[in-house]
């Protein structure tokens with residue numbers, strides 16, 4: 001049996017009596033880049049919300065690193081090493097790019113009153129370390145030159161890179177990326193893919209929702225397919241590309 005970093009078992013979520021996610025199961029192998037695809041409304045984002053704690057399932061379980069996380073709130077899930085980004089990147093527009101990344105750092109001593117009073121030097125040293133780490137991460141996603149710019153001045157694609165940088169700053173094991181290539185120009189899509197591959201080589205695991213099949217097929221080792229809230233198929237990119245059920249339900253619709 002393959003070892004699993006994340007296991008969702010029979011997750012179920014109704015909205016207004018209708019199932020958005022209907023008894024869905026999924027596994028993510030450690031060190032993998034795993035894809036999650038499906039037509040519009042298939043339940044992909046709802047599933048992400050259930051995995052990352054933004055939504056509570058009506059039933060089913062989520063296990064991460066062999067620990068149940070089903071009913072933990074998002075910040076507790078993030079503390080365990082599982083973070084997500086959003087379809088429309090969420091950044092603080094009026095803060096600098098660097099401050100956006102710094103805000104994502106866990107356990108900052110400066111946020112606690114006592115250390116601030118009694119351990120000023122330690123706080124200053126930690127802040128220097130955090131700034132260095134944040135700059136290294138910004139460099140790795142290609143945004144170092146924009147560190148002092150307002151986040152609001154970034155393009156949509158650059159915001160996605162910034163969101164990824166913020167996720168990386170939490171020192172995760174697994175990042176859930178919600179449509180990293182949506183609305184992004186081809187040059188920046190390549191930059192985002194390079195960035196994912198570099199962090200993957202450094203040991204990070206990714207689960208990626210994406211409508212851009214070239215991105216999914218070039219990055220992912222395994223692809224899960226949802227349709228109408230249910231598991232439809234799972235396999236390698238090649239298996240998925242040639243699976244007639246998938247072609248009918250998804251690729252055959254011409255939706256990208």
Ligand SMILES: Nc1ncnc2c1ncn2[C@@H]1O[C@H](COP(=O)(O)OP(=O)(O)OP(=O)(O)O)[C@@H](O)[C@H]1O
Pocket residue numbers: 015016019020038039040041042043044045046047
């Ligand atoms: N908060 C909500 N309240 C009611 N219905 C919702 C809510 N969120 C999602 N839905 C419904 O659940 C279903 C699944 O939506 P979801 O956004 O998870 O699909 P998706 O696969 O991510 O779609 P897309 O590819 O278009 O982003 C859809 O029918 C959607 O309208």
